[in-house]
Amino acid sequence: MLKSTTALALGLTLATGATAQNYDPGASDDxxxxxxxxxxxxxxxxxxxxxxxxxxxxxxxxxxxxxxxxxxxxxxxxxxxxxxxxxxxxxxxxxxxxxxxxxxxxxxxxxxxxxxxxxxxxxxxxxxxxxxxxxxxxxxxxxxxxxxxSYAAEGRIYAKYIKENMPNAKIGILFQNDDFGRDYTDPFVAELDDEKMVVAKVSYDVSAATVDSQMSALKESGADVFINVASPKFAAQAIRRAGEIGWEPVQFLVSISNAKSAVLEPAGLEYSTGIISTQYLKEPTNPVxxxxxxxxxxxxxxxxxxxxxxxxxxxxxxxxxxxxxxxxxxxxxxxxxxxxxxxxxxxxxxxxxxxxxxxxxxxxxxxxxxxxxxxMSLMKFDGENWALFGDIIAVD
Incomplete structure (x- = not known):
């Protein structure tokens, strides 16, 4: 009888110990x-x-x-x-x-x-x-x-759209000089099939004050399509600068920087009208x-x-x-x-x-x-809101 009681006690102890193992650091009963x-x-x-x-x-x-x-x-x-x-x-x-x-x-x-x-x-x-x-x-x-x-999938979506709708495009790219920038830019260029469509590709560092010189270089390249692969601060600068220097390409803006209040409004809504981007979320500002x-x-x-x-x-x-x-x-x-x-x-x-x-x-x-x-879906800024167009595009 003592033996079975001892065995039962040991079993309860082991069960309690097993339960305790269900928590890793950062978790408890409370x-x-x-x-x-x-x-x-x-x-x-x-x-x-x-x-x-x-x-x-x-x-x-x-x-x-x-x-x-x-x-x-x-x-x-x-x-x-x-x-x-x-x-x-x-x-x-x-x-x-x-x-x-x-x-x-x-x-x-x-x-x-x-x-x-x-x-x-x-x-x-x-x-x-x-x-x-x-x-x-x-x-x-x-x-x-x-x-x-993924950025790579988004970059390929832009390239496919350009190939289908602007086969003679002369493309200028601004990109952040790090993994983020390259993860958009490299798949975009690869998807074009013809690297000669890219007439200018310039980078900036996040420590830079502005991207004014890069935007001047892109305008001088003769590009009529602008791929803006920048984080919000620099994306807004680039859009505004394009307007200020009278450069009017078809603009594509990466989704991580397509916020209206943080990017488009500082850039100037008049300069932002017509920009194309992508979205996978519902926009709170959209009356729909x-x-x-x-x-x-x-x-x-x-x-x-x-x-x-x-x-x-x-x-x-x-x-x-x-x-x-x-x-x-x-x-x-x-x-x-x-x-x-x-x-x-x-x-x-x-x-x-x-x-x-x-x-x-x-x-x-x-x-x-x-x-x-x-x-994701493609969308275009109409001066007030982003408007989706086309079908949902599956990416991988």
């Missing part, structure tokens, strides 16, 4: 803690509100009971769009603050700086707000997953979505938790979609709040309908496909 690294300062500070948005979203979640009864604590850190600082902040979050994961980081340079570190530490680097194609590499980097469509259920929920969230948000900045409502997806993954993880299980749930999203996505676009992932969103 709390889930994760981090976000964004440029709250520096040349790309316009993007910093994404971190504020994610934190505000989980303030709302916490006010409604949390995730499976747990409070979600979001630690937002500033990297100033400096890759060295991104690595410093990632180490802080993982080694000092002990977060369960990092999610929603913005920018290719910073995420590149922590890519290897996060995978070596086996800490999820989830739903990045950067479309670099290298994030979709589950074989070599199984702890990293993007959220937005005035009574849309997603938009009603967004406006309520904005009013109560994120009043500084701009309806004209795509990242201020893209992050709402991202945060919703993070919440879904945490909810699905249940009480098994381990880093491994989070990645399991993140790579098993099937036709998931996240808010703010255009009709017909859903989130899909698998163990060998870490690209959640693989469809």
């Amino acid at each position: 709390e889930i803690k994760f981090g976000v690294i964004v440029p709250l300062s520096g040349p790309a500070s316009a993007y910093g509100s994404t971190g504020t948005c994610v934190a505000a979203y989980f303030d709302m979640v916490n006010d409604n009971g949390g995730v499976n009864g747990r409070k979600v604590n979001v630690s937002v850190q500033d990297d100033g769009y400096n890759p060295a600082k991104t690595l410093e902040q990632a180490r802080r979050l993982v080694e000092r603050e002990g977060v369960l994961f990092i999610a929603g980081n913005i920018g290719t340079p910073g995420n590149s700086a922590i890519h290897r570190y996060m995978n070596q530490r086996k800490v999820p680097q989830l739903f990045l707000t950067t479309g670099a194609s290298k994030w979709d590499d589950p074989e070599n980097y199984p702890w990293t997953m993007p959220y937005i469509p 979505y005035a009574e849309d259920a997603d938009m009603i929920a967004w406006r309520e969230f904005k009013a109560n938790y994120f009043p500084k948000a701009s309806d004209g900045n795509w990242w201020d409502w893209s992050c709402y979609s991202t945060a919703f997806t993070i919440e879904h993954v945490l909810t699905q993880a249940g009480d098994e709040l381990t880093r491994e299980n989070l990645m399991h749930e993140a790579q098993n999203l099937k036709a998931f309908e996240a808010p703010m996505l255009l009709p017909g676009i859903m989130v899909n992932t698998s163990e060998d496909d870490f690209a959640p969103i693989e469809a």
Whole structure:
């Protein structure tokens, strides 16, 4: 009898120990803690509100009971769009603050700086707000997953459109001199099939004051199509400068910089009219979505938790979609709040309908496909709003 009692006690001890193993650092019975690294300062500070948005979203979640009864604590850190600082902040979050994961980081340079570190530490680097194609590499980097469509796919969409509609185009390209710029530009040029269509290709560094000289060079090249591969500050400068010097090419603007309030308005709406870009999200400023259920929920969230948000900045409502997806993954993880299980749930999203996505676009992932969103639509700015045209284009 004593032997069986001892065995039962041992079994209970082992069961209790097994239950305890369902938590990795950053998780407990009462709390889930994760981090976000964004440029709250520096040349790309316009993007910093994404971190504020994610934190505000989980303030709302916490006010409604949390995730499976747990409070979600979001630690937002500033990297100033400096890759060295991104690595410093990632180490802080993982080694000092002990977060369960990092999610929603913005920018290719910073995420590149922590890519290897996060995978070596086996800490999820989830739903990045950067479309670099290298994030979709589950074989070599199984702890990293993007959220937005890839820059490479977007670049190819522009090239296909130009080939079909402007076969005699003379193309000038402005691009940021880093992985972000090249990830758009190289696939765009490759898709053209004829590199001679590109008559000028000039770069700028994020430390530069302006891109005035680059824009003068592009005008002098005789280009009649302008591909603007720049982050918001420089994209706005380029659009305004083209107008000021009387250069009137057909303009294509990368989606990460097509925000009306942060880019087009500073550039001048008169200079922005006619610009072509891509979108995978519903635009809050578009009257078509005035009574849309997603938009009603967004406006309520904005009013109560994120009043500084701009309806004209795509990242201020893209992050709402991202945060919703993070919440879904945490909810699905249940009480098994381990880093491994989070990645399991993140790579098993099937036709998931996240808010703010255009009709017909859903989130899909698998163990060998870490690209959640693989469809976009072309759109043109009419001087007041962006107007979609054509069909949803599936990309890969």
